[in-house]
Amino acid sequence: MDKSKIRVIFEYEFRCGTSAAQTVRNINEVCGNDVANERTVCLWFEKFRSGDFNLENEPHGRPETKVDNDELKTLVEENPSQPTCDLAAKFDVTIPTILDHLKQIDKINKLGRWVPRELNEHQKRNRLEACLSLLSRHKDKPFLHRIITCDEKWILFDNRKRSAQCLGKDGVPKHSPKLNIHQKKLMVSVWWSSAGIIQYSFMKPGQSVTADVYCNQLDETMRMLAIKQPTLVDRDRPVLLQDSSRPHVTQRMLLKLQQLDLETLCHPLYSPDLAPTNYHFFQALDHFLQGKILNCQQAVENAFCDFIATCSPGFFEAGIKKLPLRWQNCVDNLGAYFD
Structure with a gap:
């Protein structure tokens, strides 16, 4: 099956709330074994969770990165519980890119918290x-x-730090300027x-x-x-x-x-x-x-x-x-x- 059509199915299953594992089973039952694999589906689901529903492949090559490792380290150490998608959004890069940079600064995720590295x-x-x-x-x-x-x-x-605001049911949050990463x-x-x-x-x-x-x-x-x-x-x-x-x-x-x-x-x-x-x-x-x-x-x-x-x-x-x-x-x- 054409890859662009498979990605449409990925998005459909994601919006239906289907898990990555179940999505793989659904596709392979209809289209044949090995048409989809769980790792690929997980990567696309991570992308969808970040709000990016572009179904085109990322451009090849190594574009100039927007991630400053010093800034990333500061952000992670200030709040070690930040999810990867939030960090990617702050730097306006993809999740795989932010994961590469986290590896460069020796940070790994341990039970939902970023720690210096996985100790052997x-x-x-x-x-x-x-x-x-x-x-x-x-x-x-x-x-x-x-x-x-x-x-x-x-x-x-x-x-400055952006903080959550306690609002009523119809409350409108105050907007604060986006910080320069x-x-x-x-x-x-x-x-x-x-x-x-x-x-x-x-x-x-x-x-x-x-x-x-x-x-x-x-x-x-x-x-x-x-x-x-x-x-x-x-x-x-x-x-x-x-x-x-x-x-x-x-x-x-x-x-x-x-x-x-x-x-x-x-x-x-x-x-x-x-x-x-x-x-x-x-x-x-x-x-x-x-x-x-x-x-x-x-x-x-x-x-x-x-x-x-x-x-x-x-x-x-x-x-x-x-x-x-x-x-x-x-x-x-x-x-x-x-x-």
Whole structure:
């Protein structure tokens, strides 16, 4: 049967509320085995659910993508429960395209929630062993006060969020302007400990965190740490908690750590749920920025400074002190994600 006719049947069955599996059975019973397969029907049904009822094939080739992976990551981490069709609609792309980009940023769907990736058994075991070791070390000799940690984040200029409206039966929702997905943003790099902020810096437009940039930041962090927490530097010695992104594990960085005689804390791969900057600092920053519209780079920098000014002295200590509980949660879940 001509494919264009089969797609008409797909749409008909979809509008009738027929499941993909039943649609395949209905078509193959009438037209012969293997005329339709469930994977193809599922893809077309996903397209119909997104509101696209165009029955023509997508153009071949690789058109220029409209998806900014940084923006996609921000959207997914702000609301991990968003369905794929909603994400595709926001970027005005097809569902297969959004799935490709989600794969590029290591996001997979787990029970209706986007998580960093599907951990294999080896990765779960590494997380489990790392957390057991950290818990044992902390029990023998507490070291949370020695931890310094860091990470980078994109801050959007426009932080408005569209929210649901409670309306009566005949109520008309208020319209809000569609947000620009590809809007301006500025990257901030922040270094802190349980005692507070050590130092932070904003990347210049177009600049990324390379090994050279990261080493310079580490030098500045150690200089500021000697001023703000001299006891930690001279007597206790700091311990660096960082993730395993590329700038953090280069040969240049390893030499820098040796030069500074700085210990790094064991941090397993793909573990943002065990990184205080992710689960504590940036989460609070997102909440503070929600609804704010920042019209220039200086406004972004001022907003970040305002956020730091609102943080109580106990805010930073609380974020670090959550680590043993999160290590235990990871152990209790045998290395799997627990958030």
